[in-house]
Amino acid sequence: VSIRLLGGVPLIFGSSFQGAAADYGIGFCLAAGGTPYAWDFSRGTRPYDAFAVRYSGLLWNPEYAFVIDPDAIVRVMADGGREVWWRDWTKCGKAPDGSPRVILHLFNPPGARMIRDTTNMPPPLTHLRVELTGVTGTNAPATWLLTCDKEPQVRRLQPISQDGKVLVDIDSLEHWGVLVVEGAELKPLLASVKTSPRPDGTSP
Numbered sequence: 001v002s003i004r005l006l007g008g009v010p011l012i013f014g015s016s017f018q019g020a021a022a023d024y025g026i027g028f029c030l031a032a033g034g035t036p037y038a039w040d041f042s043r044g045t046r047p048y049d050a051f052a053v054r055y056s057g058l059l060w061n062p063e064y065a066f067v068i069d070p071d072a073i074v075r076v077m078a079d080g081g082r083e084v085w086w087r088d089w090t091k092c093g094k095a096p097d098g099s100p101r102v103i104l105h106l107f108n109p110p111g112a113r114m115i116r117d118t119t120n121m122p123p124p125l126t127h128l129r130v131e132l133t134g135v136t137g138t139n140a141p142a143t144w145l146l147t148c149d150k151e152p153q154v155r156r157l158q159p160i161s162q163d164g165k166v167l168v169d170i171d172s173l174e175h176w177g178v179l180v181v182e183g184a185e186l187k188p189l190l191a192s193v194k195t196s197p198r199p200d201g202t203s204p
Contacts, residue, residue: 023048023149024110027176030059031089031105051148058103058146058178064093065195073134073189074104079127084173085109092190100186102132104179106170128170130179134189135166141183149174161185 026048029035052059067073070090078084089105111122135141140161147153159168159181166181 022046023175024107026052027105027107031107031176031178033060047148047151051146051152054152055146055178058180061093064091064101064103066091068194068196073132073193074102075131075133076104076106077129077131078125082125083109084125084128092193092195095182099182099184100190101180101182102186102190104130104181106130106173106177106179108173108175125173126171128173130168130170132166132168132181132186132189133164134192135161135164135185136188137161137185139183139185140166141181141185143168143182144180145170146178146180147173147176149176 026046030048030052058064066088067090070087074086074090076084076086085107086104089107091103093101093103095101106128108122108125138161140159143157143159143166145155145157147155157168157170159166161167166185168179168181170177170179
């Protein structure tokens with residue numbers, strides 16, 4: 001992420017971990033714009049390989065930029081006050097139709113500093129709420145949650161728009177999810193944020 005914030009090229013990542021440990025490693029890598037290339041495909045493919053191919057336009061689009069101060073526009077909460085990692089992986093840009101788009105990578109923090117197997121894996125996060133502030137209009141923007149805990153999945157969510165906020169509720173999150181919110185209602189929100197430069201030095 002630091003390389004991206006400085007306008008650099010994506011990092012390269014490789015790991016021989018298995019199971020949930022590999023899921024976390026690959027998730028962190030893809031959220032940062034990296035390429036998890038080191039894998040022995042003679043052992044078969046992983047769900048995250050299909051996920052990366054299917055949603056490559058969201059993961060590696062050079063037009064998307066990291067938000068410098070995501071707390072100014074986003075708030076994320078989980079049941080029981082549990083921690084959610086998201087700040088370092090919040091991006092913005094435009095959807096194919098030109099409407100504003102916000103992308104949040106949401107992580108259920110691992111239970112240990114070093115992740116080498118399936119021990120110390122945390123229970124799923126439950127009842128997450130994501131709030132986006134500075135939104136106009138009464139219509140809620142289109143919202144999807146992309147996950148890959150067992151296989152690539154996409155769910156259309158039903159957010160609520162009220163008092164200049166968009167409220168998105170997520171029932172549970174196992175390891176990693178990508179929240180995609182897009183619509184004209186986000187224009188004032190994106191106009192107020194500071195973002196990292198793109199590789200060519202310009203802003204989205």
